[in-house]
Amino acid sequence: MQISILRLGHRLPRDERITTHVCLVARAFGASEICYSGQHDNSLESSVLGIVKAWGGNFTITYEKNHIKLIKRYKEDGFVIVHLTMYGMPLPEKVKEIKNSKNKILVIVGAEKVEREVYELADFNISVTSQPHSEVAALAITLDRIVEGKELTREFDNRFIGEIKLEPNPLGKTINKKDQV
Amino acid sequence: MQISILRLGHRLPRDERITTHVCLVARAFGASEICYSGQHDNSLESSVLGIVKAWGGNFTITYEKNHIKLIKRYKEDGFVIVHLTMYGMPLPEKVKEIKNSKNKILVIVGAEKVEREVYELADFNISVTSQPHSEVAALAITLDRIVEGKELTREFDNRFIGEIKLEPNPLGKTINKKDQV
Secondary structure (H helix, E strand, O other): OEEEEEEEEEOOOOOHHHHHHHHHHHHHOOOOEEEEEEOOOHHHHHHHHHHHHHHEOOOEEEEOOOHHHHHHHHHHOOOEEEEEEEEEEEHHHHHHHHHHHOOEEEEEEOOOOOOHHHHHHOOEEEEOOOOOOOHHHHHHHHHHHHOOOHHHOOOOOHHHEOOEEEEOOOOOOEEEEHHHO | OEEEEEEEEEOOOOOHHHHHHHHHHHHHOOOOEEEEEEOOOHHHHHHHHHHHHHHEOOOEEEEOOOHHHHHHHHHHOOOEEEEEEEEEEEHHHHHHHHHHHOOEEEEEEOOOOOOHHHHHHOOEEEEOOOOOOOHHHHHHHHHHHHOOOHHHOOOOOHHHEOOEEEEOOOOOOEEEEHHHO
C-alpha cells in the first residue's frame, strides 16, 4: 500500500507548527511522501528532511502550487482520493471500502477553507468524528486505520535507517546513536 | 471511565495552536477536562469554551501553575497517571493494563522538556510510536485506544447539546443549527 499526503493551504507563520506536525505524523504513520500547497516554506522542508535524516525512513516533501492539478494527476495515476473533512462520512463506515478500492491512496488534509472542487474530486469525503478538533489528529487516526495499527510497532526499513533509534523504556530514555546501533 | 488531560508547559505564542488542538482532541475523543501548565492564556481558555458552547458536551479547561502538585493530587484521588513520551513503552503493550487498572485516567501530554519527576510520578510512560511526531496525534491515538474507537461515532449527551451539529455528508456540508435540531 502506497500512501501519499496532500496538505492544503499552508500559511506562514500561522501554520508553521501544525503543518510540521502533519508532516511528521505522515512519516511516522506510514506515508511515503507529503506534498503541500499554499505558501512555499523552505524552513518546513528542511526541518522535515532533517528529521528523516536523523530518524530514518524513506520520506519526501514537495511543494505544489496548484493542488487541483496535483489531485487530478494522482487520480489519473490510480490513487484513491480521500479528503478529510469534519463534514464527511464517518471513517469506520468507509475505511474497508477505501482499503479495498486501490493500493495507492492520496489523503488530503484540509485548510481553513477548502473549495467545492476538492470535495468533488475526492472519491471519499471522510470525517474523523463530526466535531472540530485537529487535522493532525484526523490524519493520525485515518492512517492508523489504514495501516491497521502497524505504525505503533513498526521499525524503519534497514535500507533507510537513521542516526537515532529509541528503545522503549518504562521510566527513562534509551537513545541509540548510529555508531552504537 | 473518567478521562482528564494535563498539558504541560504551554508557551505563547509558540504553542497557541498546538495547545488548542490538544484541547479540542481531548474534548472530541472523550475526555471531560483539560488542565494546562506553563503560561496562563485567557485567549486559549475562551476559544475552547466557545467551542464547547457551540458544539456541546461537558468539558472544562483550567490552568494550574504547579503541575507536579496537580499530578500528585490526581494520584491521591485515585487516577492512573499516563505520561505520553516517545521514550516510553509502546501503547499496544500497555493499553489493556491501563484500562483495567482504575476507572479514572490522567493523560499527561508533554512539552519540549519534561522533568524526570513526571516520569517517576507516572504509573505508565507510554509511547505512540518511538518516532518524533506530534503530541496532538499521540493524544488522539491514546484516547482512541482507551475508548475503543467509540469517539468516531458518539453523539454528545442530550443534556449538553450545543448549537451546531453536523450530519455526515458524502459530498457537501450538512450543518444543523440549534433551532433546527
